[in-house]
Amino acid sequence: xxxxxxxxxxxxxxxxxxxxxxxxxxxxxxxxxxxxxxxxxxxxxxxxxxxxxxxxxxxxxxxxxxxxxxxxxxxxxxxxxxxxxxxxxxxxxxxxxxxxxxxxxxxxxxxxxxxxxxxxxxxxxxxxxxxxxxxxxxxxxxxxxxxxxxxxxxxxxxxxxxxxxxxxxxxxxxxxxxxxxxxxxxxxxxxxxxxxxxxxxxxxxxxxxxxxxxxxxxxxxxxxxxxxxxxxxxxxxxxxxxxxxxxxxxxxxxxxxxxxxxxxxxxxxxxxxxxxxxxxxxxxxxxxxxxxxxxxxxxxxxxxxxxxxxxxxxxxxxxx
Numbered sequence: 545x546x547x548x549x550x551x552x553x554x555x556x557x558x559x560x561x562x563x564x565x566x567x568x569x570x571x572x573x574x575x576x577x578x579x580x581x582x583x584x585x586x587x588x589x590x591x592x593x594x595x596x597x598x599x600x601x602x603x604x605x606x607x608x609x610x611x612x613x614x615x616x617x618x619x620x621x622x623x624x625x626x627x628x629x630x631x632x633x634x635x636x637x638x639x640x641x642x643x644x645x646x647x648x649x650x651x652x653x654x655x656x657x658x659x660x661x662x663x664x665x666x667x668x669x670x671x672x673x674x675x676x677x678x679x680x681x682x683x684x685x686x687x688x689x690x691x692x693x694x695x696x697x698x699x700x701x702x703x704x705x706x707x708x709x710x711x712x713x714x715x716x717x718x719x720x721x722x723x724x725x726x727x728x729x730x731x732x733x734x735x736x737x738x739x740x741x742x743x744x745x746x747x748x749x750x751x752x753x754x755x756x757x758x759x760x761x762x763x764x765x766x767x768x769x770x771x772x773x774x775x776x777x778x779x780x781x782x783x784x785x786x787x788x789x790x791x792x793x794x795x796x797x798x799x800x801x802x803x804x805x806x807x808x809x810x811x812x813x814x815x816x817x818x819x820x821x822x823x824x825x826x827x828x829x830x831x832x833x834x835x836x837x838x839x840x841x842x843x844x845x846x847x848x849x850x851x852x853x854x855x856x857x858x859x860x861x862x863x864x
Contacts, residue, residue, distance in 0.1 A: 630757065630760070630792055630793065631753075631791050631792065632753075633750050633753045633754065633757070636749050636750065636752070636753040636788055636791065636792075637748070637749050637750040637753070639749070639791075640735065640749035640784055640787070640788060641749065643735065643749070643784045643787075644784070645734070645735060645736065645782035645783050645784045645785075646783055647782060647783040648734070648738055648780070648781070648782045648783075649780060649781075650779055650780060650798060650799075651798055652781055652782065652783045652786060653783045653786060654781070654783060654786025654787060654789065654790060654796055655781060655786060655796045655797075655798040656795065656796060656797055656798060656826070656863075657798040657799060657800050657826060658800050658824055658825060658826055659824045659825070659826060659857070659862045659863075660824075660862060660863065661824070663824055663857065663862045664823040664824060664855070665823065665824070665854075665855040665856055665857040665862065666821055666822075666823060666824070666825050666826075666827060666849075666854060666855070666856050666857070667696075667697060667825070667826045667827065667856070667857055667858070667859050667862055668689075668694065668695075668696040668697070668827050668829070668856055669696065669697045669698075669699060669724070669775070669797060669799065669826060669827060669828050669829070669859065670685070670696060670697075670698050670699070670828075670829050670830060670831035671699045671701075671726055671775065671828065671829075671830050671831065671832070672698065672699065672700045672701060672704040672708075672726065672830070672831050672832040673701050673703075673704060673726065673730050673777065673830070673832055674700075674701040674702070674703030674704030674705070674706070674707060674730065674832065675701070675703040675704075675729070675730055677730070677832075678807075678832045678833050679703065679704050679707035679708065679832060680832050680833055680834050680835075681708055681711050681831070681832065681834065682830075682831045682832065682833065682834040682836070682838065682839050683834065684834065684839040684840075684843070685831050685834075685838060685839035685842055686715070686831065688839060688842050688843045688846060689720065689721075689842075689846075690718070690720060692846050692847070692850060693720070694720070694846060694850075694856045695720045695721065695722075695856055695857060695858045695861070696720070696721055696722075696856070696858065697721070697722045697723075697724050697773065697797070697858050697859045697860075698715060698721050698722070698723055698724065698831065699724040699725070699726035699773070699775045699797070700712065700715075700723060700724070700725075700726050700759075700763075701726040701727055701728075701729075701730050701759065701777070702727070702728045702729070702758060702759040702762050703729070703730070704726075704832060705759075705762065705763075705766070712766070716766065716767060721858070722771075722772075722773075722858040722859060722860055722861075723763060723767060723771055724771050724772070724773040724774065724775060724797065724859070725756065725759050725760055725763055725771045725773065725774040725775070725794060726759070726774075726775055726776075726777070727755050727756065727758075727759055727774070727775075727776055727777050728754060728755050728756075728757075728758030728759045729755065729758075729777075730743075730776075730777030730778075731743065731744065731745055731746050731751075731755050731776065731777050731778075732744075732745035732746070732776055732777060732778045732780040732781070733745065733746055733752050733755060733756075733776045733780070733781045733782070733785035733786070733788075733789070734746055734747070734752075734780075734781070734782050734785060735747075735748055735749050735752060735782060735784045735785055735788075736748075736782070738780075738782065740778040740780035741778055743777060743778055745780070746785070749784070749788060752784075752785045752788045752789075753788060753792070755776070756774060756788070756789055756792050756794055757792055760774075760792060760793075760794065770793060771794070772794075772795060772859070772860050772863075773794065773795050773796070773797045773859050773860070774789055774794035774795065774796050774797070775796065775797050775798075776796075779798060779799065779828070781796065795863070797826060797859055798826065799825075799826045799827060799828035800821075800822070800825045800826050800827070801817060801818075801820070801821040801822075801825050801826070801827040801828070802817070802828055802829075803817045803818050803821070803827050803828065803829040803838070803841070803842075804817075804828075804829040804830055804836065804837065804838040804841070806830065807829075807830040807832075807833035807836040807838055808836070809836075809837055809838075809841070810837040810841075811837035811838075811840035811841040811844070812837075812841065813837070813841070814829070814837050814838055814840070814841025814842065814845070815841040815842075815844045815845045817841075818841065818842065818845035818846075818849065819845055819848060819849065823854065826859070829842070
């Protein structure tokens with residue numbers, strides 16, 4: 545999609561990516577980060593190595609009088625996984641205390657907006673934002689992906705996970721889907737308090753840390769491993785915030801195609817945006833507004849895309 549067309553899409557949608565938060569012209573008070581982030585260095589466990597298979601023991605040769613039972617072979621020890629250190633809030637605040645951002649918006653240094661050049665698949669990504677902007681679940685959308693065997697990356701906010709624990713477990717257990725970090729309270733990432741679509745951004749490096757690390761800790765505990773990708777509320781960042789995300793081990797996923805305008809577009813337009821997406825594109829849409837046109841537009845567009853030979857990928861599979 546050309547830059548001018550993408551800019552037009554965001555402008556035409558009005559509150560585009562703000563559909564996941566209250567629509568107000570004034571920035572709301574900065575919410576308290578929940579859950580609190582520990583001040584000591586947090587250790588995020590890496591996935592445990594699989595236990596190597598141990599061959600079954602061979603039976604001992606029979607003694608003249610009676611067969612002797614073979615002693616059981618003990619399982620080989622599993623090497624301990626090395627923990628991944630995540631900088632504390634204090635470390636991040638000190639490291640970036642004097643850093644001044646030079647860029648702000650949807651596409652700044654540190655944000656990935658397309659798949660690697662060699663990848664011809666398309667990455668469908670769906671945000672679930674939670675809180676006052678919507679903790680619903682678009683089951684029809686997920687059913688469509690499953691019916692066609694189409695993989696996707698699902699960016700889940702901490703508040704949405706808290707509101708949908710059983711659904712989270714179901715999605716996390718499905719190998720079609722990769723779970724991404726959509727922040728703790730769904731805020732734009734800024735070190736100077738910049739806002740997007742009337743939503744107040746984080747005000748300093750410490751708050752950037754909280755917004756990323758709160759849900760990072762939650763997802764790491766639930767999944768057994770840290771999510772690889774992060775997307776902020778509204779998908780807005782400054783270039784200092786993206787450096788903090790990298791320090792926390794999070795790769796930021798932007799987008800090249802806005803398929804549902806923050807869950808505001810009708811099904812016919814969602815259909816058209818999906819058909820117009822390019823191979824190698826990262827597509828953004830929403831899965832927390834079941835009454836929106838997103839699921840219906842996806843249901844009519846996917847068969848046509850698949851029939852044309854289009855393939856789809858999770859983000860981590862494209863960037864492995």
